[in-house]
Amino acid sequence: xxxxxxxxxxxxxxxxxxxxxxxxxxxxxxxxxxxxxxxxxxxxxxxxxxxxxxxxxxxxxxxxxxxxxxxxxxxxxxxxxxxxxxxxxxxxxxxxxxxxxxxxxxxxxxxxxxx
Amino acid sequence: xxxxxxxxxxxxxxxxxxxxxxxxxxxxxxxxxxxxxxxxxxxxxxxxxxxxxxxxxxxxxxxxxxxxxxxxxxxxxxxxxxxxxxxxxxxxxxxxxxxxxxxxxxxxxxxxxx
Numbered sequence: 001x002x003x004x005x006x007x008x009x010x011x012x013x014x015x016x017x018x019x020x021x022x023x024x025x026x027x028x029x030x031x032x033x034x035x036x037x038x039x040x041x042x043x044x045x046x047x048x049x050x051x052x053x054x055x056x057x058x059x060x061x062x063x064x065x066x067x068x069x070x071x072x073x074x075x076x077x078x079x080x081x082x083x084x085x086x087x088x089x090x091x092x093x094x095x096x097x098x099x100x101x102x103x104x105x106x107x108x109x110x111x112x113x114x115x
Numbered sequence: 116x117x118x119x120x121x122x123x124x125x126x127x128x129x130x131x132x133x134x135x136x137x138x139x140x141x142x143x144x145x146x147x148x149x150x151x152x153x154x155x156x157x158x159x160x161x162x163x164x165x166x167x168x169x170x171x172x173x174x175x176x177x178x179x180x181x182x183x184x185x186x187x188x189x190x191x192x193x194x195x196x197x198x199x200x201x202x203x204x205x206x207x208x209x210x211x212x213x214x215x216x217x218x219x220x221x222x223x224x225x226x227x228x229x
Contacts, residue, residue: 033216040124042205042221043159050214058216090159103149104217106159 002027004107006091011112013078013085021076021110023091032074033092033104036060043090049074078112086114117142117208121220128196128227136191136223138180138206145211148189150180151219154202162204165189166211176200198229 004025013019025032031050035043045058049068063082068074078085088111092104122137140146150162163174170182180191189206205222209215 035219040221042119042121043219045216045218048216092159103161103164104151104159108158 004091004093004105006089006107006110008110009108011110013112013114015114016080018077018079019085019112021078021089021091021112023074023076023107024072025074025091025093025105025107026072027093027095027105028071029093029095029105030071031094031096032068033094034058034064034066034074034076035090035092037088037090037109046076046089085112087112117146117210117215117218119206119208119218119220121204121206121223123223124221125224126226128225130198130227130229131195132227134191134193134196134200134225136204136206136225138189138191138220139187140189140206140208141187142208142210146208147211148180148182149207149217150174150178150189150191151205151207152202153205153222159205162191196225196227198227201225201227 007022033048034046037043044060046064047066049055052071065077090109091107118141120139148165151159152162153159163172165172165182173179178193182189203222203224206220207217209217
């Protein structure tokens with residue numbers, strides 16, 4: 001089955017620690033995205049990548065970092081600099097990066113709680 | 116940059132009632148418009164989309180949406196809701212030309228009582 005796999009599903013972290021969320025897709029999509037979902041806030045874009053070895057900041061990139069070394073993988077690191085990291089994180093992909101008119105396909109999400 | 120406004124944060128309906136969820140966007144050029152749905156415990160999935168052509172688009176599960184350019188609106192409708200329509204609904208927009216990421220509204224939580 002093609003799709004997007006996010007792990008872990010639930011994660012607890014102590015303040016001051018970095019944590020990396022995994023996102024893997026086997027859809028052969030060029031573009032990948034990270035969104036953050038908070039109650040009443042909708043989805044806000046953190047980072048996106050249109051192609052391997054390239055990525056751009058979204059609307060709320062501060063305190064986050066990403067890499068795109070392989071087409072299938074787009075991990076997100078939540079650093080200790082992120083002031084309010086407790087949230088639900090969604091990874092998505094789309095067929096093309098440039099001239100984007102296609103739909104996004106989403107993973108099931110990772111819920112991060114900072115204690 | 117584009118923005119999206121969804122009018123209702125929470126909507127409660129009885130089964131068989133009609134549904135209309137409001138969505139307005141702010142962007143001066145051509146746009147692509149989407150409605151996504153997130154059922155409890157499931158991943159976000161596409162309900163319907165508008166790129167061009169007939170402004171009345173039909174999606175899955177009996178949903179439809181109408182693009183009214185003069186009102187910058189893309190309201191979602193369903194004539195008769197079911198309990199299984201309980202979910203959170205998100206409107207999204209991106210620019211119709213060039214590269215543009217999706218901008219989402221804040222979502223509307225729909226609760227349908229049996």
